[in-house]
Amino acid sequence: MSFQIHTIMHYSVLVLGLFVFFSQESSAQEEEAFLSLGETHEIYSNVLEESREIIVGLPSGYQTSDDTYPVIYLLDGRGHFHHTTGTARFLARNGRMPDVIVVAIPNTDRTRDLTPPTHVDSLGTFPTAGGADNFLEFISEELKPYVEENFRTRPYSILIGHSFGGLLVNHALVHRPDIFNAYVSISPSLGWDEQRLVAQADSAFNHADNLVGDFYMTMGNEGGEMLGGAMKFAGVLEGKAPDSFRWEFNQMEEEDHGSVPHRSTYYGLEKIFEGWHLHDPVGLYETGGLTAIDRRFERSSKRFGYERSASGQILSQIGSKALEEKNSAEAEAIYVRMIENDPNSATGHYGLGEAHALMGHENAAIEHFKLALTLDQKNKKAREKLTEYGVDLSDYPENVEVPKQVLESYAGTYSDADEEYVITLNGEKLFLEVGGKWEMYPISTERFKLIVAEVYVIFKTNDLGKVIGFTIDQNGDKSETTRIE
Numbered sequence: 001m002s003f004q005i006h007t008i009m010h011y012s013v014l015v016l017g018l019f020v021f022f023s024q025e026s027s028a029q030e031e032e033a034f035l036s037l038g039e040t041h042e043i044y045s046n047v048l049e050e051s052r053e054i055i056v057g058l059p060s061g062y063q064t065s066d067d068t069y070p071v072i073y074l075l076d077g078r079g080h081f082h083h084t085t086g087t088a089r090f091l092a093r094n095g096r097m098p099d100v101i102v103v104a105i106p107n108t109d110r111t112r113d114l115t116p117p118t119h120v121d122s123l124g125t126f127p128t129a130g131g132a133d134n135f136l137e138f139i140s141e142e143l144k145p146y147v148e149e150n151f152r153t154r155p156y157s158i159l160i161g162h163s164f165g166g167l168l169v170n171h172a173l174v175h176r177p178d179i180f181n182a183y184v185s186i187s188p189s190l191g192w193d194e195q196r197l198v199a200q201a202d203s204a205f206n207h208a209d210n211l212v213g214d215f216y217m218t219m220g221n222e223g224g225e226m227l228g229g230a231m232k233f234a235g236v237l238e239g240k241a242p243d244s245f246r247w248e249f250n251q252m253e254e255e256d257h258g259s260v261p262h263r264s265t266y267y268g269l270e271k272i273f274e275g276w277h278l279h280d281p282v283g284l285y286e287t288g289g290l291t292a293i294d295r296r297f298e299r300s301s302k303r304f305g306y307e308r309s310a311s312g313q314i315l316s317q318i319g320s321k322a323l324e325e326k327n328s329a330e331a332e333a334i335y336v337r338m339i340e341n342d343p344n345s346a347t348g349h350y351g352l353g354e355a356h357a358l359m360g361h362e363n364a365a366i367e368h369f370k371l372a373l374t375l376d377q378k379n380k381k382a383r384e385k386l387t388e389y390g391v392d393l394s395d396y397p398e399n400v401e402v403p404k405q406v407l408e409s410y411a412g413t414y415s416d417a418d419e420e421y422v423i424t425l426n427g428e429k430l431f432l433e434v435g436g437k438w439e440m441y442p443i444s445t446e447r448f449k450l451i452v453a454e455v456y457v458i459f460k461t462n463d464l465g466k467v468i469g470f471t472i473d474q475n476g477d478k479s480e481t482t483r484i485e
Helices: 027-032 077-093 110-114 132-150 164-175 192-207 225-239 260-272 281-304 310-323 326-343 344-359 362-375 378-386 404-410
Strands: 004-007 012-015 039-045 052-056 068-072 101-104 153-162 182-186 215-218 243-253 414-416 421-428 429-433 438-442 447-450 457-463 468-476 477-480
Touching: 039 132, 052 077, 052 132, 068 132, 077 101, 077 153, 077 260, 101 132, 110 132, 110 164, 132 153, 132 164, 132 192, 153 164, 153 260, 164 182, 164 192, 164 215, 182 260, 192 225, 215 225, 215 260, 225 243, 243 260, 281 310, 281 326, 310 326, 310 344, 326 344, 344 362, 344 378, 362 378, 404 421, 404 468, 414 468
Parallel strands: 068 101, 068 153, 153 182, 182 215, 215 243
Antiparallel strands: 004 012, 039 052, 052 101, 414 421, 421 429, 429 438, 438 447, 447 457, 457 468, 468 477
16 A cells, blocks of 8 residues: 555645665676566466566555556566666555556567567677567567466556667557557667668558557667657657557656666656646636546546546545535535545544535534544544534543553554554554654554544454554555564
8 A cells, every 4th residue: 555644734745655666777787686576477488489587566555455457568677677666656656657567577688579670681780680579479469468367457558668678669559559558668779770660650650540548758868860760750650640649759868878767767657647646636626616526537537447536635625625615515525425435534524514514404414523523533623513513522532541551562563565664652652653753542442543644553453362463544545564573
């Protein structure tokens, strides 16, 4: 799970425990010992007539959910695995893209697999060149079926490649657009075979009226035929790509051929998933109400193949705006949906109480203020509202007493797929330490809430009463941890 604290009042996000791993590709790195943070698998390819290794990076929460994920197929797999998985996780944690599975493909004969057939005599320099079509057949007919059979995937895939790998990315777009949905081509070697692929692209895009997808291409400070080929390729797209095919060419003159992959991967994934993140939900709500928010997520769902809807954080933001504007009916609809998504949302119940209060529905307002206070006994606004209504709060104590020995049993170290969490006890107070130190208070003996945000920690015990982990619940999005100490 992407563990972030959303402080609703200020609409700010604190990103906790972020670990980004990165490395540069080089020929030497392909030969060096490799420390993988993913799973290594080996499959035999009948197409290539050899065994091939793949390195699979699974997203945080994969083991504790039944979600399905898009797949990134990454060329020059050893050289780019760390920075690509790190970048993808960073963007996913910050809501800029979904979680993804990364399938990195290390090289055996790089030149053979990544270069298209050559018409200019280059066999003296590259004696094994020209196997790109064969390699794409391996990916399409063997690798993708293997990944889809063994991992929980969505029918949405991205191909990322650098240099010769970028050349293969462009070649796949031109000659096998049926394999991938999106592409990141990083400093592609389009000078190959006297820029022949550019001419082939010019012809192919005469018949690409129905092409749908995303293509992001970069170039560092390289010049000559590489830059010329990239600019000509971009010119073809400018003149002939249909509106359904989104593309961008970005020349990063401050980067060289070795440094350009990291930034290109970041911007490429961000561009591909442009529209995934709603930057200004309040502004969109002011323009078109809840209907505009829903339409925005409907379009996103259709494009990316996800059933998407507004998150609890977004609903809370626009719900607050509806209340501010005294739009009680809209506020009611927003907070009802928030509670449907997460029945344990104290914010949702408090907001719905406010909406009913605006409509003069006293009994309904009291009911939801009570529920908000039950879910969070330190909800001062709910307590104040109930006091205004003359409700006896003796059954709603502000503090829940938890035995000291129980609090002590919770202290320790826990982990999930990505993070390590430390629970500490200071006097009678529990703290969660991950990228900072966050005080918690008890809602019940097992359930605690962070003071700074609507994030809950629910401790789990086994049949013998031993604490074995906890669940993080943030706006109904849950992640499981295991005790390791």
